[in-house]
Amino acid sequence: MNIVIVGLGNIGSYFYNYLKKNKNNIFNKTNTNPNILFVSAKSFGKKRNFPLSKKMWLKNHLSATKNKNVDIIVELIGGAEGPAKRLVFEALKNKKHVITANKALVAKYGDQLSMIAEKNKVNFEFEGAVCGGIPIIRTIKEGLIANNINKIYGILNGTSNYILSSMDRDKLEYKDSLSKAQKLGYAESNPEADINGDDVASKLKILTALAFNSFINNKSILVEGIKDIDQVDINNSNKLGYKIKLVGVAELIKNKITQRVHPAFIKEKSYIAKIDGVLNAVIVESNPVGKTVLQGEGAGPGPTTSSLVSDLCSVLRGNVKFPFVLSAKKRKFAAFESINNKNFSTYLRVDVKDHHGVLSDVTNVLAKNKVSVKRLIQNPTISKKNASIVIITHEAKSSSYTKVLFMLKKKKYVINTPKMIRIENI
Ligand SMILES: NC(=O)c1ccc[n+]([C@@H]2O[C@H](COP(=O)([O-])OP(=O)(O)OC[C@H]3O[C@@H](n4cnc5c(N)ncnc54)[C@H](OP(=O)(O)O)[C@@H]3O)[C@@H](O)[C@H]2O)c1
Numbered sequence: 001m002n003i004v005i006v007g008l009g010n011i012g013s014y015f016y017n018y019l020k021k022n023k024n025n026i027f028n029k030t031n032t033n034p035n036i037l038f039v040s041a042k043s044f045g046k047k048r049n050f051p052l053s054k055k056m057w058l059k060n061h062l063s064a065t066k067n068k069n070v071d072i073i074v075e076l077i078g079g080a081e082g083p084a085k086r087l088v089f090e091a092l093k094n095k096k097h098v099i100t101a102n103k104a105l106v107a108k109y110g111d112q113l114s115m116i117a118e119k120n121k122v123n124f125e126f127e128g129a130v131c132g133g134i135p136i137i138r139t140i141k142e143g144l145i146a147n148n149i150n151k152i153y154g155i156l157n158g159t160s161n162y163i164l165s166s167m168d169r170d171k172l173e174y175k176d177s178l179s180k181a182q183k184l185g186y187a188e189s190n191p192e193a194d195i196n197g198d199d200v201a202s203k204l205k206i207l208t209a210l211a212f213n214s215f216i217n218n219k220s221i222l223v224e225g226i227k228d229i230d231q232v233d234i235n236n237s238n239k240l241g242y243k244i245k246l247v248g249v250a251e252l253i254k255n256k257i258t259q260r261v262h263p264a265f266i267k268e269k270s271y272i273a274k275i276d277g278v279l280n281a282v283i284v285e286s287n288p289v290g291k292t293v294l295q296g297e298g299a300g301p302g303p304t305t306s307s308l309v310s311d312l313c314s315v316l317r318g319n320v321k322f323p324f325v326l327s328a329k330k331r332k333f334a335a336f337e338s339i340n341n342k343n344f345s346t347y348l349r350v351d352v353k354d355h356h357g358v359l360s361d362v363t364n365v366l367a368k369n370k371v372s373v374k375r376l377i378q379n380p381t382i383s384k385k386n387a388s389i390v391i392i393t394h395e396a397k398s399s400s401y402t403k404v405l406f407m408l409k410k411k412k413y414v415i416n417t418p419k420m421i422r423i424e425n426i
Pocket residue numbers: 006007008009010011012040041042043044046061076077078079083101102103104128129132298299300301304
């Protein structure tokens with residue numbers, strides 16, 4: 001089978017070198033020879049960590065989609081639009097198998113692309129797009145095929161997990177922890193999508209569609225990032241017996257699916273709370289098997305190549321499958337719901353001027369919105385004049401907290417935007 005690799009950056013160059021070195025291994029496992037016919041990227045002149053001959057270089061990578069000798073196109077450019085989108089659409093339309101690690105593209109156009117692949121009877125594979133080296137997509141599509149999934153959740157982004165872990169372990173403030181992650185190569189120079197929750201949201205949308213046999217849903221999804229978390233929250237979480245983690249959760253409740261990405265207080269003894277640094281973990285709850293846990297490296301060239309090769313072997317074995325488990329005709333337009341009606345316990349932090357009557361006014365605001373206090377700590381005093389009120393609430397509707405925060409924000413005695421972090425029993 002003749003392969004064209006487009007994109008020779010972090011992932012593409014590692015994948016290229018791996019294929020060159022492991023051609024025989026792959027042949028032994030698939031009985032098919034993976035031959036790299038061409039490679040392409042933005043600039044031929046760029047220094048690479050492998051010798052690149054002019055013979056191998058495709059000047060116009062789109063020509064690969066029309067070349068009769070090409071069987072498989074591996075897209076490793078990135079981005080939901082532009083050259084990656086054009087290449088993948090053209091390749092599938094021209095009956096080429098496609099392998100990609102591009103979560104942004106799959107989360108946005110995965111349904112359309114899978115329909116073209118299905119119509120043209122070619123593979124559209126994207127294991128590397130979700131959690132790097134963790135084989136969660138193949139696990140859902142094959143290993144867990146007998147099961148009905150009711151919940152899928154976990155830590156789906158290594159950069160944000162590294163930042164939160166190092167804020168906790170090394171007592172660093174958010175900004176310092178982010179620069180440390182950037183210095184160590186765990187965060188990109190523009191880490192926006194990792195820390196604002198968008199990267200997790202893309203992965204969660206793909207997992208949701210796979211787990212619940214639905215189409216990708218871009219609308220009813222709550223996405224909150226980790227930017228506002230500071231050392232005071234980290235300290236408070238530790239004192240109260242929790243860790244703060246950025247979680248992605250999709251679950252089926254009364255035939256409706258909710259999708260959410262947000263920081264959460266997690267009991268420090270729970271499995272998820274112990275996933276530290278750049279590691280990812282995904283947990284699938286399904287019937288009849290129960291809980292399945294996958295943990296591993298969520299990014300980086302080695303782990304992502306592990307997933308790309310798994311996709312490649314699936315193609316080489318001649319195993320054409322529906323990209324999202326079921327044929328498009330059998331996938332459902334499932335009902336998705338926002339989390340407004342879902343009940344949560346929460347951590348509330350209100351930094352206030354330390355005046356007489358403030359505490360009772362804060363608790364009044366909660367009571368007015370049907371939020372009751374489980375635990376209250378007016379501590380620590382953050383300066384002589386100011387105090388921080390920390391409240392753990394009983395379960396209340398998500399929408400009630402929105403009202404509480406809105407009302408508190410307007411109070412003259414409140415000195416910083418009040419914070420609410422959901423408490424998760426996972
Ligand atoms: N990095 C990770 O840990 C990781 C993990 C999982 C998935 N992924 C996904 O893998 C994909 C690649 O990521 P990466 O980290 O390897 O990115 P990268 O290092 O930025 O590499 C991007 C590659 O795309 C090429 N490129 C850019 N514009 C192009 C154009 N117009 N035409 C042709 N080629 C073009 C670049 O060419 P030049 O080399 O000539 O500049 C470069 O080789 C992305 O979809 C990413 O989300 C990455």
